[in-house]
Amino acid sequence: MIEHTALVVGGTSGIGLATARLLQQRGATVHVVGRTERKLDPELIPHWADGGDPAQIAAVVAKAGPIDWLVVSLSGGEGAGPIAGLDVATLRRAFDAKFWAHLTTVRAALPHLTPTGSITLIGAISARAAMPGTAGLAAINGAVEALVKPLAAELAPIRVNGVSPGLVDTPWWSGFPAEARAAYFAQMAERLPTRRVATAEDVAEVVALAATNPNLTATVIEADGGARLAALV
Numbered sequence: 024m025i026e027h028t029a030l031v032v033g034g035t036s037g038i039g040l041a042t043a044r045l046l047q048q049r050g051a052t053v054h055v056v057g058r059t060e061r062k063l064d065p066e067l068i069p070h071w072a073d074g075g076d077p078a079q080i081a082a083v084v085a086k087a088g089p090i091d092w093l094v095v096s097l098s099g100g101e102g103a104g105p106i107a108g109l110d111v112a113t114l115r116r117a118f119d120a121k122f123w124a125h126l127t128t129v130r131a132a133l134p135h136l137t138p139t140g141s142i143t144l145i146g147a148i149s150a151r152a153a154m155p156g157t158a159g160l161a162a163i164n165g166a167v168e169a170l171v172k173p174l175a176a177e178l179a180p181i182r183v184n185g186v187s188p189g190l191v192d193t194p195w196w197s198g199f200p201a202e203a204r205a206a207y208f209a210q211m212a213e214r215l216p217t218r219r220v221a222t223a224e225d226v227a228e229v230v231a232l233a234a235t236n237p238n239l240t241a242t243v244i245e246a247d248g249g250a251r252l253a254a255l256v
């Protein structure tokens with residue numbers, strides 16, 4: 024059996040952690056990266072670094088490499104809201120936290136990726152829908168997803184794909200009061216064609232497919248429960 028090594032940056036929570044667990048269950052050696060130390064599955068190899076810091080992430084990648092499957096699932100928490108109330112400084116921070124951190128991680132990983140390897144970026148369906156209050160998020164995630172095709176052409180034979188999730192029940196939402204979050208999820212579930220909010224494991228299956236399938240490149244998979252079709256206003 025061929026041994027594979029995965030590096031999941033943003034792999035200590037949510038979609039990244041679910042992906043790391045899935046790839047590990049399927050036999051890969053899996054390194055995960057987050058900024059905050061926390062207790063993880065003993066089978067995962069943890070690293071504590073900021074994916075937006077070139078020196079920190081380069082040191083982790085060098086330690087973990089050679090890498091077959093790079094997954095970038097780190098997130099920012101800012102950038103949502105009506106554009107009139109969103110100041111530019113907030114939006115710049117939000118770009119730093121997601122877009123620039125994705126790009127910094129990818130650049131750091133390049134020298135350590137195997138030629139048959141892959142890069143999978145996580146965007147968001149806000150980039151592909153038209154939901155009021157998401158212009159900032161759409162711009163950030165649109166920028167992440169726009170990297171996929173040119174990088175797939177430029178870095179071939181390394182494969183480059185994206186996954187574009189909709190609403191996913193992960194710790195990302197833990198900043199919202201539990202009651203308000205539950206009400207929001209229930210309301211959204213009614214409107215989604217799938218009539219449910221996705222789990223991190225749902226999306227992880229798609230991320231793992233993008234990372235491992237040798238025939239997939241230059242693709243952004245919409246793993247959104249049909250959110251782009253729904254009126255989520």
Ligand SMILES: NC(=O)c1ccc[n+]([C@@H]2O[C@H](COP(=O)([O-])OP(=O)(O)OC[C@H]3O[C@@H](n4cnc5c(N)ncnc54)[C@H](OP(=O)(O)O)[C@@H]3O)[C@@H](O)[C@H]2O)c1
Binds near residue numbers: 032037073121145187
């Ligand atoms: N949940 C949703 O509804 C949803 C919807 C659409 C798209 N997405 C996207 O899916 C991706 C994963 O989100 P999630 O819901 O799984 O979020 P999450 O549960 O908050 O997990 C994010 C992970 O990224 C790590 N992280 C954040 N910034 C980092 C950085 N600069 N360097 C290294 N690690 C970093 C976090 O750990 P530390 O904070 O300790 O670093 C954590 O492990 C994100 O790109 C998000 O925008 C999520």
